[in-house]
Amino acid sequence: xxxxxxxxSRATRTEGPTGVAQLREQVLxxxxxxxxxxxxxxxxxxxxxxxxxxxxxxxxxxxxENGWPLAVIDDNRSxxxxxxxxxxxxxxxxxxxxxxxxxxxxxxxxxxxxLNVRSAFVVYLTNPEGxxxxxxxxxxxxELVHLDDWRFQRRTAVHDNDLLTHTVTxxx
Amino acid sequence: xxxxxxxxxxxxxxxxxADEEIYRLExxxxxxxxxxxxxxxxxxxxxxxxxxxxxGDLPVIMxxxxxxxVNVLENVCSHRGxxxxxxxxxxxxxxxxxxxxxxxxxxxxxxxxxxxxKYTDARHKDRGGLRAARVExxxxxxxxxxxxxxxxxxxxxxxxGPHIDEILRGGDVTVLGYxxxxxxxxxxxxxxxxxxAYHASLLHNFSQALKIYQVGENIAFENGHGAIRWxxxxxxxxxxxxxxxxxxxxxxxxxxxxxxxxxxxSWNRVVGLFPNALVLEEWDMLNVRHIVPKGTDCVELxxxxxxxxxxSPEKRAKRAHDYGNFFGPAGFAGRDDVVAIGAVxxxxxxxxxxxxxxxxxxxxxxxxxxxxxxxxxxxYDEYRTRMGW
Numbered sequence: 001x002x003x004x005x006x007x008x009s010r011a012t013r014t015e016g017p018t019g020v021a022q023l024r025e026q027v028l029x030x031x032x033x034x035x036x037x038x039x040x041x042x043x044x045x046x047x048x049x050x051x052x053x054x055x056x057x058x059x060x061x062x063x064x065e066n067g068w069p070l071a072v073i074d075d076n077r078s079x080x081x082x083x084x085x086x087x088x089x090x091x092x093x094x095x096x097x098x099x100x101x102x103x104x105x106x107x108x109x110x111x112x113x114x115l116n117v118r119s120a121f122v123v124y125l126t127n128p129e130g131x132x133x134x135x136x137x138x139x140x141x142x143e144l145v146h147l148d149d150w151r152f153q154r155r156t157a158v159h160d161n162d163l164l165t166h167t168v169t170x171x172x
Numbered sequence: 173x174x175x176x177x178x179x180x181x182x183x184x185x186x187x188x189x190a191d192e193e194i195y196r197l198e199x200x201x202x203x204x205x206x207x208x209x210x211x212x213x214x215x216x217x218x219x220x221x222x223x224x225x226x227x228g229d230l231p232v233i234m235x236x237x238x239x240x241x242v243n244v245l246e247n248v249c250s251h252r253g254x255x256x257x258x259x260x261x262x263x264x265x266x267x268x269x270x271x272x273x274x275x276x277x278x279x280x281x282x283x284x285x286x287x288x289x290k291y292t293d294a295r296h297k298d299r300g301g302l303r304a305a306r307v308e309x310x311x312x313x314x315x316x317x318x319x320x321x322x323x324x325x326x327x328x329x330x331x332x333g334p335h336i337d338e339i340l341r342g343g344d345v346t347v348l349g350y351x352x353x354x355x356x357x358x359x360x361x362x363x364x365x366x367x368x369a370y371h372a373s374l375l376h377n378f379s380q381a382l383k384i385y386q387v388g389e390n391i392a393f394e395n396g397h398g399a400i401r402w403x404x405x406x407x408x409x410x411x412x413x414x415x416x417x418x419x420x421x422x423x424x425x426x427x428x429x430x431x432x433x434x435x436x437x438s439w440n441r442v443v444g445l446f447p448n449a450l451v452l453e454e455w456d457m458l459n460v461r462h463i464v465p466k467g468t469d470c471v472e473l474x475x476x477x478x479x480x481x482x483x484s485p486e487k488r489a490k491r492a493h494d495y496g497n498f499f500g501p502a503g504f505a506g507r508d509d510v511v512a513i514g515a516v517x518x519x520x521x522x523x524x525x526x527x528x529x530x531x532x533x534x535x536x537x538x539x540x541x542x543x544x545x546x547x548x549x550x551x552y553d554e555y556r557t558r559m560g561w
Contacts (some may be wrong), residue, residue, distance in 0.1 A: 058502070062260070063349040069492035070349025070477045073502045074196060078424035090378040092511050163472065164353040166391060167510045170500035 023048065027117055030150045031140070034123075035100035038170045043087060046171070051151045058172045061138065062162040072164070073171055093169055099124040101163065101172075107114055114153075115144040121157070123172055134168045142164045179556040181549060182531035188555075189358035189528075190521035195468045198284045201558055202447045203320045207328050208495025209449035209462060210234055210244050211311045212476060214345050215261075220278070222259040226464045227305065227316055228448075233257045233267065234314060235278045244310060244316040244488045245280040245302040256302065267302070280304040309366050312343025313449065313460070332397035339453045340460075348492045353501045354472050355510050357517035359448070360466035360555070362473055366452075366461065366515050367444040369400045370532055375512055376505045381421035382429070383395040388440075388542035390533070396446030396554025398547025401439040404455060428494045428504075431455040433487075445545060446554050456487075457495040469517055474489040475499070 022091055033103040050056065059071035075083060080087040087093060088147060104120040125135040138159040157172040177185035177194065188194055197389040202208070208227045215223050216236040224247060225234050231247040233256070238325035249256050249269040255268045256276065266283060267276045275284040291297050305316035308325035315325050326333055355362065363485060365371070369390055373380050388402025407415055412426050429437075433456075440454040450461040453549045458479070464472040499506040519525065530552070533544025540546055 010242070060350070062350070062352075066349070068347065068349030068488050070351065070500075071492070071496045072351065072500050074493045074496055076425070082424050086378060089510060090381070090421075094511065145279075162352050164351075164412060164501050168506050169507065 014166075023109075023115075024105075024107060026150055027115065028102065028105060029120060030144070030152075031102050031105065031117070031142075032144075034152075035102055036153075039098050039100055041170070042168040043084055043170060047077070047084065047154055050077070050080070050155070051145050051147060051153050052077060054152050055154045056152070056157075056171055057155070057167070058157040058159065060162040061158050061160050064158045065134075072159075087169060091169065092127070094167070095128050097126040097171070099126075102140065115142075116143055116151070117142040121172065125166055133166070134161075135168075136161055136172050137163070141165055175540050175559045178527075179552055179561065181392050181535060183527040184552050186520055186526055186528055189360065189517065190468050192468055197559060199228040199230070199465070200421065201463075202555075203230065206319065206322060206326055206447070206558060207308075207317050208313045208447065209315045209445060210307075210316045211462070212345070212347075212460060212478075213242060213309055213314060213343055214347055214478070215476065216242065218263065220263040220265055221261070221266075221513075222257060222264065222278070224231055224257055224259070227461070228465055231255060232305070232316070236392070237278045238265075242307055242314050244305040244307050244314065246305075248301045248302065249274055250282065250283075250301060253484075255490070276302050293521075309343075311340040311393055312345060313340070313445075313451075326547055328395055329445065330394040330397060332393045332399065332445055334445055335399055335446070336451045339443065339458070340478075341439065341480055344481040345458070346475040346488075348479050350492065351475040351477070351500050351506075353471060353510070354466070354470065356470055356516055357513040358468060358520070359463050359471040360551075361425070361516055362463050363444055363448070363450070363515040364548045364551060365509050366450045367398050367400060367551065368545065370543045370545060371512070371547075372505075372543070375508050378504060382416070382419050382423055389539060389540040390542050390544045390546045392546045392550030395556075396551050397444060398550050399441055399443045400542060400547060401441035402542055404431065404434065404436075404438045404440045404453060405429075406436070412449055424517065425497075427490065428457075428498050429455055444551065446551060447558075452499075454498075455494065456491045456527055458491060459495055459496060459499070462493055469520070493543070 017129055034049050056075045057071045058073040063070050101122045102119050106118045108116040110116055120139050122137045123135040124132055126132050136159040141156045143154040144150045179185045210225045211234045216234055219236055219238045222233050222235040226233050233245045233247045235243045235357055237243055242343055247255050247257050249271055251274050254271040256267045273286050277283050282301040288297055305318055309318050310325050386402045386405055390400050392398045418424055443451045448463040452459050458477050459477045462474040466472055477492055479491050498504050530545040530548045533540045533546055538546060
């Protein structure tokens with residue numbers, strides 16, 4: 001995998017095979033960085049992948065499909081930072097490992113600075129006894145904006161498993 | 173079961189959290205022979221609406237009939253015992269079993285059996301419909317039982333009734349979504365956790381840092397119901413910033429602890445209804461939790477977040493946001509509760525700690541300080557009586 005579109009890169013031309021391939025690399029890079037930051041518990045690094053006025057929502061397929069506003073997480077920058085403080089100082093965080101996989105990436109260009117990206121995810125969780133379970137599986141529906149680099153303007157993680165079987169400490 | 177588990181005023185034999193035989197007895201005595209919470213009228217507002225639910229471990233269908241009444245039917249076909257409704261919710265005029273297409277009305281009556289004339293013995297031609305439970309509603313809450321001899325629901329809910337009627341505005345509420353999560357713990361641990369204010373400032377140690385809990389009351393009602401309540405402090409944005417300036421936790425998104433519509437002096441309260449429902453109102457967070465047992469060591473919590481009829485979409489969005497971020501499975505408080513009761517269940521049946529201990533507060537009273545264990549004691553007192561011990 002050749003990674004392009006790191007910090008300070010500009011919105012890429014999307015015309016022609018080269019432009020399309022470059023754009024795809026940039027988007028994948030953002031999606032992968034989001035997964036890895038959370039799997040490595042670098043939650044504050046994950047926050048920086050959002051636009052300053054960005055929003056993150058994790059919600060069940062049941063609520064999403066019925067148009068119900070209730071979510072599992074509904075954070076703006078302020079509540080993301082509050083959550084960081086909860087994780088670092090107040091919550092009992094179990095010593096479980098997670099592994100996020102993302103694929104089936106579909107990119108729609110809205111404008112040179114705006115993309116809509118849809119992808120599929122699985123979050124594997126390995127509990128302290130060493131058993132591997134699936135914490136969640138679903139789809140990311142992302143609105144990306146190009147600032148210094150591509151950033152999440154809005155990320156909605158829709159989990160197919162309406163019934164959650166593990167606590168959710170970090171975002172999906 | 174060798175001997176009946178011993179439950180005193182302050183101690184509960186921990187076998188009640190782990191023993192299979194006790195669990196099966198609970199399902200019968202508490203969830204069939206007594207009133208059991210099944211759902212909300214607001215979930216089936218239109219004729220033909222249905223949703224699946226449970227009476228303890230028994231799958232049921234809650235339906236709104238064409239006549240407008242709410243019915244609760246065993247979701248079990250009278251033929252081979254298949255689930256009849258497989259979808260979580262929907263709208264239909266009849267229920268058809270997927271297996272052999274037996275058809276039932278929304279009050280459970282049997283309407284049709286394919287190839288009926290091929291039954292050669294006349295006695296086999298009418299096998300009956302879906303068993304219907306006795307149903308009553310209170311403040312929009314739907315309860316069911318298979319017993320004819322239990323008191324009317326309003327009488328059963330006793331002094332908890334006015335509290336839930338106030339919280340749910342007589343039932344004029346609307347669904348804002350669901351949280352469903354499974355915890356590896358006995359179902360009773362979830363009820364007691366929600367009514368246990370002792371842990372609120374300790375497990376949820378952020379609340380001390382935020383100074384959001386005030387002096388309040390812990391009240392046991394008749395029939396195992398109870399409530400914890402404290403005066404809601406809701407401040408203007410500026411006052412909240414001043415308040416938080418002295419707090420250890422510099423909370424940035426403090427809308428959760430504000431309600432600009434409820435009058436000063438309103439209660440934040442959590443009402444526990446025996447055996448399986450919890451009704452909460454804290455600031456703008458309004459919801460009903462349905463406890464669904466899934467074995468001795470597994471429980472599902474199905475929470476419906478609510479708004480009021482006629483509210484603006486903005487107000488509903490705030491209610492949903494606040495509830496999700498505070499009480500949900502990733503919420504400030506909700507997340508730690510799940511960790512805590514799972515940690516209790518992890519030692520059931522294997523340790524030298526054979527009883528659960530609940531002696532905080534004045535043992536000669538039925539109510540007292542918020543962090544007294546009055547409601548939890550009342551729950552287990554009713555439990556012991558209903559289990560026939």
